[in-house]
Every structure is written in C-alpha cells, then in structure tokens.
Amino acid sequence: MATTGSTAKRTPVDSFVWALGTIVVVVYALVPIVWLVSLSLKPADKLNDGKFFSGSPTMENYRTIFKDPQFKHALVNSIGIALIATVLAVVLAMFAAYAIVRLEFPGKKLVLSGALAIAMFPPVAIIGPLFNMWRALHLFDTWAGLIIPYMTFTLPLAIWTLSAFFREIPWDLDKAARVDGATPFQAFRQVIAPLAAPGVFTSAILVFIFAWNDFLFAASLTSTNRARTVPAAIAFFTGSSQFDFPAGSIAAASVVVTIPIIVMVLIFQRRIVAGLTSGAVKG
Amino acid sequence: MSEIVLDKLTKRYGDGYEAVKGADFTVADGEFFILVGPSGCGKSTLLNMIVGLEDITSGELRVDDEVINDVDPKDRNMAMVFQSYAIYPHMTVRDNIAFPLKIKKVPKEEIAKRVDEAAELLELTEHLDRKPVHLSGGQRQRVAMGRAIVREPAAFLMDEPLSNLDAKLRVQMRTVLARLQQRLGTTTVYVTHDQTEAMTLGDRVAVMRRGEVQQVGTPKELYNDPANLFVAGFIGSPAMNLLPAELDGGTVKLPMVDVELPADIRERIGDRASGRHLIAGIRPEHFEDAALVGDPDAPGVTFKAPIDVIEWMGAELYVHFTVEGSAHEELRELAEDLETVGLGPTDEAQIVARLDIHSEAKEGQDTELWLDTRKVLLFDADSGENLTREAAAPATADGS
Ligand SMILES: Nc1ncnc2c1ncn2[C@@H]1O[C@H](COP(=O)(O)OP(=O)(O)OP(=O)(O)O)[C@@H](O)[C@H]1O
Ligand SMILES: [Mg+2]
Numbered sequence: 001m002a003t004t005g006s007t008a009k010r011t012p013v014d015s016f017v018w019a020l021g022t023i024v025v026v027v028y029a030l031v032p033i034v035w036l037v038s039l040s041l042k043p044a045d046k047l048n049d050g051k052f053f054s055g056s057p058t059m060e061n062y063r064t065i066f067k068d069p070q071f072k073h074a075l076v077n078s079i080g081i082a083l084i085a086t087v088l089a090v091v092l093a094m095f096a097a098y099a100i101v102r103l104e105f106p107g108k109k110l111v112l113s114g115a116l117a118i119a120m121f122p123p124v125a126i127i128g129p130l131f132n133m134w135r136a137l138h139l140f141d142t143w144a145g146l147i148i149p150y151m152t153f154t155l156p157l158a159i160w161t162l163s164a165f166f167r168e169i170p171w172d173l174d175k176a177a178r179v180d181g182a183t184p185f186q187a188f189r190q191v192i193a194p195l196a197a198p199g200v201f202t203s204a205i206l207v208f209i210f211a212w213n214d215f216l217f218a219a220s221l222t223s224t225n226r227a228r229t230v231p232a233a234i235a236f237f238t239g240s241s242q243f244d245f246p247a248g249s250i251a252a253a254s255v256v257v258t259i260p261i262i263v264m265v266l267i268f269q270r271r272i273v274a275g276l277t278s279g280a281v282k283g
Numbered sequence: 284m285s286e287i288v289l290d291k292l293t294k295r296y297g298d299g300y301e302a303v304k305g306a307d308f309t310v311a312d313g314e315f316f317i318l319v320g321p322s323g324c325g326k327s328t329l330l331n332m333i334v335g336l337e338d339i340t341s342g343e344l345r346v347d348d349e350v351i352n353d354v355d356p357k358d359r360n361m362a363m364v365f366q367s368y369a370i371y372p373h374m375t376v377r378d379n380i381a382f383p384l385k386i387k388k389v390p391k392e393e394i395a396k397r398v399d400e401a402a403e404l405l406e407l408t409e410h411l412d413r414k415p416v417h418l419s420g421g422q423r424q425r426v427a428m429g430r431a432i433v434r435e436p437a438a439f440l441m442d443e444p445l446s447n448l449d450a451k452l453r454v455q456m457r458t459v460l461a462r463l464q465q466r467l468g469t470t471t472v473y474v475t476h477d478q479t480e481a482m483t484l485g486d487r488v489a490v491m492r493r494g495e496v497q498q499v500g501t502p503k504e505l506y507n508d509p510a511n512l513f514v515a516g517f518i519g520s521p522a523m524n525l526l527p528a529e530l531d532g533g534t535v536k537l538p539m540v541d542v543e544l545p546a547d548i549r550e551r552i553g554d555r556a557s558g559r560h561l562i563a564g565i566r567p568e569h570f571e572d573a574a575l576v577g578d579p580d581a582p583g584v585t586f587k588a589p590i591d592v593i594e595w596m597g598a599e600l601y602v603h604f605t606v607e608g609s610a611h612e613e614l615r616e617l618a619e620d621l622e623t624v625g626l627g628p629t630d631e632a633q634i635v636a637r638l639d640i641h642s643e644a645k646e647g648q649d650t651e652l653w654l655d656t657r658k659v660l661l662f663d664a665d666s667g668e669n670l671t672r673e674a675a676a677p678a679t680a681d682g683s
Contacts, residue, residue: 104297175336176369180383180430181357190382194373 033258040251047247061252065237071253073225074233078257081143081229082211085150089207090200092151093158100159101166112159119156123149127220134221141223149217154207161206165199201268209261230257285347285437285470286312287333292342294328294494302328304494305342310438311487313468315461319481320491321517321620326474327366327442329491333472334363334440346437362431364441368423370415370430376402377411380429387434401429404463421452425459432463438470445480457484478518482506490514492620512613512667515564515660516621521601524634525617527608528563528661530556535659537563538608538632540586542656552661552670560664562614567601569658570636572644573651582656587649588636600638602650608632613664 041057065071139145177187218232234253237246287310294303302325310316318326331337335356344352371379384394402408405425431439445453461484464471475481481488482502490497498510509515515523529536533549573585592603644650661670
C-alpha cells in the first residue's frame with residue numbers, strides 16, 4: 001500500500017533501491033581504505049601494478065616505518081599532544097557549558113556567539129602571525145605550541161556540544177540529591193557526572209579527532225622530531241632515493257594513524273548511549 | 284517528628300517578583316498539612332524555602348524552635364518528593380532508594396534492611412533490581428516515595444507528587460499516601476493545586492492566592508466557613524455559586540428571589556454591609572427540589588428556576604440554570620484566578636444546584652426550587668471578606 005512514513009512497510013522496489021543505495025555508499029566510502037591497506041601490504045616493486053590484490057602481501061612497509069625514528073617520535077608526539085589538548089579542551093568546555101546552562105549572567109549570549117565566531121574563523125588566516133608569535137615566545141616546535149591552537153579551535157565545538165547535552169539533564173536531580181543529604185560535590189560526582197558522561201565522551205572524540213588529524217598547524221609550527229605529529233611527519237617521508245616516491249610507507253603510516261581513531265570510537269560509542277537520562281522523569 | 288513554624292516568610296526573586304508574601308502559620312508535629320492554590324501562586328516556592336532549595340528573603344523558619352533559615356538542605360533532614368519524581372536514571376530502584384542512606388554512610392546491612400522494608404511497604408520488592416526507565420508512572424512515583432521514607436526524616440515535603448498520574452492511579456495513590464502518612468506519623472507538607480486532593484488528604488489546609496495565604500484551617504472549616512470569596516470559590520466541587528446581592532434590612536435581594544436572613548446571621552453581619560457591594564455565595568447542595576424538601580421546619584424560600592441542563596450522576600443530580608444579574612469586577616478576577624471556564628455574559632450568572640435524585644426536573648422546563656436561607660453566605664465584593672463568617676476573628680490567616 002501507499003508508503004507515507006519510514007515506518008510503513010516497504011515494497012520490494014523500495015527495498016531494492018535502499019539496498020542499492022546502501023551498497024553504493026559503503027563501496028564509495030570503503031574503496032579508498034581498502035586500497036590504502038592493500039597498498040601498504042604490497043612489496044615495493046609491485047606498487048604500481050594497479051591491482052587490488054597482487055598476491056604475496058608483505059609487512060615490509062610497516063617494518064620500514066617503525067624502524068624510522070622519525071615516525072616513532074611523531075607517533076608519541078601525536079598521542080601526547082592530542083590527549084592533552086582533548087583533556088584541557090573538554091575540562092574547560094565543561095565549566096563553560098555548565099555556567100551557560102545553569103547560571104544567568106550578563107554576556108551569556110556574547111560568549112556563545114563569540115565561541116561560534118571562533119569556530120568559523122579560518123585557521124589558515126592566523127598561521128602567519130602565529131608562526132612569528134610562537135618563535136618570539138619560544139613556543140615554536142614545542143608540544144604546548146600545538147596544544148594551545150588545538151584547544152582554542154576545538155573549544156567552541158566542545159562548548160556547543162556539551163551545553164546541548166547539559167541542557168537535557170533533568171536538573172531536579174541535582175536538587176533531589178542535595179535534599180537527600182549530598183554535598184554539592186557529591187551531588188555532582190554521583191548524580192550529574194554519570195549523566196553528563198555521554199556528552200563529555202562525544203565532545204572528547206570530536207576534539208581528539210581534530211587534534212589527531214590536523215596537518216596545517218603541525219606542518220607550520222614544528223620543525224623537528226620534538227613536536228612534529230604523524231600527519232606532518234608523513235609528508236617528510238623519503239624513499240630509498242630522491243626520485244622514489246615512498247607510497248608504500250605512506251600507506252602503512254596512514255593505516256597506523258587510523259587505528260587509534262577507530263579504537264577510540266569503538267570504545268566510546270558504547271558509552272554514547274542516547275536516552276541515558278530517560279526514566280528520571282515521567283515523559 | 285517535628286513542628287515547623289513559618290514566621291512571616293517572604294520570598295522575592297532576583298527579578299523583584301514577590302512569590303511568597305508573609306506566610307505565617309505553624310505545621311504541627313505529625314500533621315498532614317496541605318498547601319493549595321491555583322498555578323503560580325507560590326506553593327512550590329514556599330515548599331522549596333522550607334526544604335532549603337530557595338533562600339528566604341525575610342522572615343524566620345523554625346523547626347522545633349531552632350531557626351534554620353541558613354541551614355544547608357543536606358543538614359535539614361527533610362525528604363522531598365518532586366513533581367517530576369527526580370529519580371536517578373542511572374541507578375536501579377534499590378540504589379535509588381538506598382542513595383540517602385549511602386550518603387549518610389549507614390552500615391550496609393542496615394541499608395539493605397531498611398530498603399527492603401520500604402520496598403515492601405510500597406510494593407516495590409519485585410522491581411528492586413530494575414532501572415527506572417522500564418517502570419510505569421505509578422511505580423516511579425513509588426520509588427520517589429521510597430527514597431523519602433527510608434530516611435526517617437524530620438518531615439516529608441511533597442510537590443504535587445500525584446499530578447503526573449492518570450486519574451484512576453491518582454485516586455489509588457492518594458489512599459496509599461494517606462495510609463502511609465498515618466502509619467509513619469511524620470510531619471508532612473504537601474503541595475497540590477487540586478482542591479479535592481487537598482480536602483481528602485489534609486489534616487489542615489492553607490489556601491494560597493498570588494503569594495498570600497488566604498486561610499488556614501481544617502477542610503471542614505474551609506468548606507463551611509471560608510474567610511473570603513477566593514477560598515469560597517476555590518474549595519468545593521462543583522464550585523460555590525456566586526451571585527450579585529443587595530442587603531435591605533434583613534432581606535438579601537438575589538437575582539432570582541429575596542431571602543429573609545435568620546437572626547443570628549443578621550447579627551454576625553452587623554452594620555458592616557451597609558453601603559457596600561455584596562456577593563452572595565450558595566453551595567449547590569443548599570438548593571433542593573421544592574417538592575422534596577425533607578425537613579418542613581427548615582427556613583427556606585422557593586422560586587421558579589428555568590432549568591437548561593441536567594446532569595444525572597447516579598447518586599446525585601445537578602441542574603443548571605441562568606439568572607440575570609451583573610457580575611462584579613471581583614467575580615471576574617476571581618474566575619481568572621480559579622481558572623474556571625468564565626462567567627459567561629457579564630449580565631448573567633450560571634447556577635448549579637444539587638437536587639434529590641428523585642427530582643422530576645426536566646431540561647427546558649421551569650422547576651420550583653427551594654433554598655436553605657441559613658446557608659447563604661455574604662461577601663464584601665471589594666475586599667472579598669466573608670461577612671457571615673462564624674469564626675470570631677475575621678483575619679486572613681489564623682496563626683496556627
Ligand atoms: N526563579 C524564579 N525567578 C523569578 N520568578 C519566579 C522564579 N520561580 C518562580 N517564579 C515566579 O513565582 C511565582 C510562583 O511560582 P511557583 O513555582 O511557586 O508556583 P506554584 O504555585 O508552584 O505553581 P504551579 O502549581 O504551577 O506549580 C510564579 O509567578 C513564578 O513566575
Ligand atoms: Mg509548583
């Protein structure tokens with residue numbers, strides 16, 4: 001019969017179109033990744049054979065990149081910088097979002113729209129001045145030199161996501177806990193924090209991905225192994241000769257940097273359960 | 284177990300709005316005390332002041348002679364049931380009920396024992412290990428109750444705990460609540476905007492309007508001897524009929540009939556009514572079908588009423604009719620406050636009368652009705668004061 005809503009029964013034609021659409025999207029999204037993986041497993045002489053599976057897969061490329069001290073340093077830098085930036089941004093954003101949701105203060109709208117304005121600001125526009133400033137302040141090529149811009153550019157996003165989540169928390173629970181004998185801190189720790197956790201994890205993932213993937217700041221504000229992160233380091237890979245493009249190593253490195261992101265999303269997606277707060281109130 | 288004294292409590296919010304104005308009464312130890320009034324009259328605000336969630340702007344709040352204005356809510360040892368229940372969604376029913384005890388660091392075995400007792404009392408035993416999401420409205424409501432009663436608090440404070448339930452469950456839970464309170468004997472302050480709930484549950488009731496306490500008394504006192512027009516109109520269902528009236532000597536001129544007042548009522552009014560606009564209040568049950576008046580000696584008058592609607596309720600019969608008479612300004616304001624449907628055209632008054640079930644009244648026909656003249660109340664239309672009031676002091680709130 002006529003299908004008016006998404007809940008209505010699908011006709012065979014509908015199902016076919018849906019299945020086709022799904023396949024197209026999945027293939028479109030996965031082919032580059034499969035290709036990357038296959039490339040990273042190819043021996044150097046078969047890199048350009050144009051085949052997906054050329055037989056005799058080898059871990060040679062992975063061995064190469066992990067033998068390269070530059071890559072190991074970059075991996076440590078990436079993990080350290082991204083984690084610290086994430087923690088700082090999320091903690092600061094939590095305070096800001098809490099104030100925005102719970103308190104009335106002059107300039108509240110200004111803070112929110114200011115945050116949005118910063119989020120829309122093109123990072124490339126400040127790279128030049130930042131480069132000079134960082135050199136003057138001795139922040140060039142240090143962890144802090146990257147953590148600060150990452151934090152700044154992700155804070156607005158984190159504040160917006162967190163205040164959206166915080167708005168959903170039934171704040172009567174906070175009052176209930178206080179009446180039940182809890183101190184303000186106990187109420188936060190035992191009642192509000194568990195309910196806010198999904199929002200915190202969501203924004204943490206977003207911030208982490210931004211910091212982890214960033215190339216622009218990493219390439220412009222670092223010069224050595226001290227602070228260079230993986231995306232920037234990959235650009236500095238060299239092949240066995242000057243004219244040899246290190247496609248295999250780049251592919252292997254790309255696969256390696258993708259893994260932490262996948263692991264993080266897999267771990268935290270179980271925590272990001274929508275509707276965790278349902279059941280607190282009738283509705 | 285404690286007595287709560289509200290000594291001229293006032294609450295002014297940050298924006299300058301006075302939500303509670305000089306609330307002044309005492310809740311006796313072990314009493315089931317009700318705060319009732321239309322939406323926005325400051326009931327929740329007053330309750331939150333008692334429990335410590337809102338600051339007190341001025342006045343004193345005493346529990347057992349100790350001023351607790353500035354005591355933190357956690358140290359007041361009062362348990363609150365919220366309108367939204369405010370159950371912790373990430374905890375099981377057991378953990379929810381145990382929460383206040385865990386915070387107080389009560390020993391584990393003691394907690395288990397008290398939670399089990401509370402659960403049994405509220406018939407929640409089989410749901411103890413479930414999460415609130417899967418519970419029905421009534422069950423959630425009982426979890427919220429459970430969290431309050433495990434603590435053995437000094438007082439229960441409840442903010443419209445039944446208003447989210449459907450009608451049938453509400454009546455059921457009302458009985459459960461009344462029994463529970465009787466059994467525990469804990470001082471209880473209960474907020475509702477439903478006058479039926481107030482009348483059936485309360486030992487005493489405080490009626491509030493626009494931040495002011497209008498009258499404090501037992502349900503009977505409020506019903507039979509309201510302090511003013513507002514209380515008269517608010518308490519009772521169907522509501523008291525309010526009509527414009529004129530007093531001429533000992534005779535009250537109502538739109539449909541002149542009524543000779545009995546001597547004692549005339550005495551009570553004295554000369555306070557002279558030169559004032561008056562409003563007469565008559566409860567539906569003080570009318571009767573003239574043919575069916577039980578007591579022939581009862582003083583009354585009869586008149587013809589053009590019945591337009593009849594509601595047969597099985598055990599009782601309500602007839603509606605309209606009389607002419609301009610509604611006073613005060614009546615219209617009152618209707619707004621009481622959230623009634625309105626008084627209809629301004630030069631008419633709708634009257635409801637409850638008749639004996641054997642009445643022969645028919646829709647669209649004139650019927651001879653009888654009115655008990657002893658039960659006519661007269662109000663000053665401007666101040667709202669009940670001029671026929673029995674209680675000696677015509678104060679708006681009677682202290683304790
Ligand atoms: N935080 C606040 N700031 C300013 N005014 C407030 C605040 N909270 C409540 N009010 C005002 O105080 C008045 C009383 O509010 P309150 O919540 O006590 O009403 P209520 O009697 O509980 O009504 P309801 O039956 O609808 O719950 C209302 O007019 C409301 O607008
Ligand atoms: Mg309220």
